[in-house]
Amino acid sequence: MRLSLDSFRAGLQPGTVYRVAFSGGLDSTVLLDLMQELRFLIPFELQAVHVHHGLLAEADGWSRHCAEVAGKYGIVLDTLRVDACPRPGESPEGAARTARYRAFEALLNPGDILLTAQHLDDQAETLLLQLMRGAGLPGLAAMPAVAPFGRGMLHRPLLRFSRREILEYARNKGLTWIEDPSNRDERYDRNFIRRRIMPQLATRWPAIAANLARSAGHCAEAAGLLDKQADTLAAAATPADDPASLDVIAVRALPPDEQRLLLRRWIKKRGLRAPSAKLLERIRWEILESSGEHAPAIAWADGDVRRYRQRLYLVPPATDFAPSWTSDWTGETLLRLPGGDSLVASLESGPGIDPARWRDGTITVRYRRQGDRIEPAGRLGHRELKKLFQEAGLPPWERNRQPIVCIDGRIAAIGGSRWLASEFAGPREQLNVVVHWDQTAVAGNGHRLS
Numbered sequence: 001m002r003l004s005l006d007s008f009r010a011g012l013q014p015g016t017v018y019r020v021a022f023s024g025g026l027d028s029t030v031l032l033d034l035m036q037e038l039r040f041l042i043p044f045e046l047q048a049v050h051v052h053h054g055l056l057a058e059a060d061g062w063s064r065h066c067a068e069v070a071g072k073y074g075i076v077l078d079t080l081r082v083d084a085c086p087r088p089g090e091s092p093e094g095a096a097r098t099a100r101y102r103a104f105e106a107l108l109n110p111g112d113i114l115l116t117a118q119h120l121d122d123q124a125e126t127l128l129l130q131l132m133r134g135a136g137l138p139g140l141a142a143m144p145a146v147a148p149f150g151r152g153m154l155h156r157p158l159l160r161f162s163r164r165e166i167l168e169y170a171r172n173k174g175l176t177w178i179e180d181p182s183n184r185d186e187r188y189d190r191n192f193i194r195r196r197i198m199p200q201l202a203t204r205w206p207a208i209a210a211n212l213a214r215s216a217g218h219c220a221e222a223a224g225l226l227d228k229q230a231d232t233l234a235a236a237a238t239p240a241d242d243p244a245s246l247d248v249i250a251v252r253a254l255p256p257d258e259q260r261l262l263l264r265r266w267i268k269k270r271g272l273r274a275p276s277a278k279l280l281e282r283i284r285w286e287i288l289e290s291s292g293e294h295a296p297a298i299a300w301a302d303g304d305v306r307r308y309r310q311r312l313y314l315v316p317p318a319t320d321f322a323p324s325w326t327s328d329w330t331g332e333t334l335l336r337l338p339g340g341d342s343l344v345a346s347l348e349s350g351p352g353i354d355p356a357r358w359r360d361g362t363i364t365v366r367y368r369r370q371g372d373r374i375e376p377a378g379r380l381g382h383r384e385l386k387k388l389f390q391e392a393g394l395p396p397w398e399r400n401r402q403p404i405v406c407i408d409g410r411i412a413a414i415g416g417s418r419w420l421a422s423e424f425a426g427p428r429e430q431l432n433v434v435v436h437w438d439q440t441a442v443a444g445n446g447h448r449l450s
């Protein structure tokens, strides 16, 4: 399909904020040019975002080039600096890519659409790369044209167009762009496939790139159906009182292929990388099938799968947790906790802290200390927090992370408002201060990268 304003514009939505991920390379230069032409025909807001990785000496020059191009168009450009530190088993390029998408994600406001410039040949190469890795359907689905991303969406509007068509557009318009010298380095698998394998295949099958991209589309559809099936299985195995966990008995009752399907989805939905087949088998054998007496656990770079009693938990890699941390708080603004999670307080009907006690006291927030005890609201007698947590089936690794809100140094609420101290609890029929503990940052509710 020839790349033109007309063939490209399908699907663009008036009133949307579009942010073009602009590296300064050929593809995103063409994408930015198309978008800046179309903003005069379709009423949307256009901005660009460039990530400065600080990895290469050339990065400063690339940022300057991007700023000049955006300036010439009169488009706002955000330049974000990221410092990517590879995780065990991750390449520096992989870490840079993860850091880049994190930075994009943080920038998006609700409803914003991030545009990246991958095209049809990238898609074909991605499918081949996935085949080389022995990927399953989700990998063979390659890159979706449209996907939820952070608080908005990620669109790849050039996925229908080939590299040749993009180059032709750039030449016709006299655009200038940066050539990244690493794109010629055939030590990278993608470059090897692009420069050596695809041209060879195209001599025999001229439509190879389009055909491979079509196969990726078929895989994407099938993978979507399997996701729906996995969600149904997960819903049936999720305990109502603890939606973050899975019921071991329910998962164990499934045939092995459905167990794998469900576990893969469960891990992925928390924004973690897809587990290897070997890891899944270990989870099945060492955790699901074990007696569960010794709280079995499997740790890998992305997190820990743990079992406590008859529940399975996914624990993100340990964040910088500071047990001795403490902070003053008034409840008027959100309180960021050391692990990235947060507390907010609001006046609501139902169980909570008496607003008069809250107003008259000095509020502090801290973590558990040895010997902490409270008299839980609605019950007689004091209990150690350890006992309280055990009774509630709170897994051991969750216990020290429960934020504790104190009034004048005495415990008032724990784990948001999960446990309230009777001495501070307000009468149910009035509006009370309810503390909410938002753990999404810690749970790693990330996006799918591709």
Ligand SMILES: Nc1ncnc2c1ncn2[C@@H]1O[C@H](COP(=O)(O)OP(=O)(O)OP(=O)(O)O)[C@@H](O)[C@H]1O
Residues within 6 Å of the ligand: 020, 021, 022, 023, 027, 028, 049, 050, 051, 052, 053, 097, 100, 115, 116, 117, 118, 122, 449, 450
């Ligand atoms: N430094 C950057 N700043 C802004 N956007 C970028 C940057 N690098 C890449 N992008 C965006 O991502 C798109 C894909 O780039 P590239 O193929 O180099 O990345 P990748 O690491 O292979 O990512 P993917 O696997 O998602 O394709 C580019 O067309 C561009 O839109």
